[in-house]
Amino acid sequence: MKETNLKIAQQDIEDALKTVEDIEKVINEDGSSKDIIKEKFESLNEKVKKLEDILKSEGII
Template identity: 70%
Template structure:
């Protein structure tokens, strides 16, 4: 895996973890709207898709 792709993968992983942490915080809050929760899940899904695409392009997946 190229150094630049390793850095991109690490960045994607960090962003996905931050999204999970945000999602946990939103879920723990009272009165969280379904739209907010849906938005966070969509963001997480998009970030994980980017990571998966990168790993596939490198032949890791």
């Protein structure tokens, strides 16, 4: 895997994990909004798609 793609993939993974943590926090808070959860999930989905594209370009998946 190219060094630049590796760094990008690592950052995407870290961003995705942070988003999951944010989703958990929102779910656990009282009065959590479905709109906020949906927004966070859509953000997570985008990050995972970017990571998938990098892994595909490297022939990993």
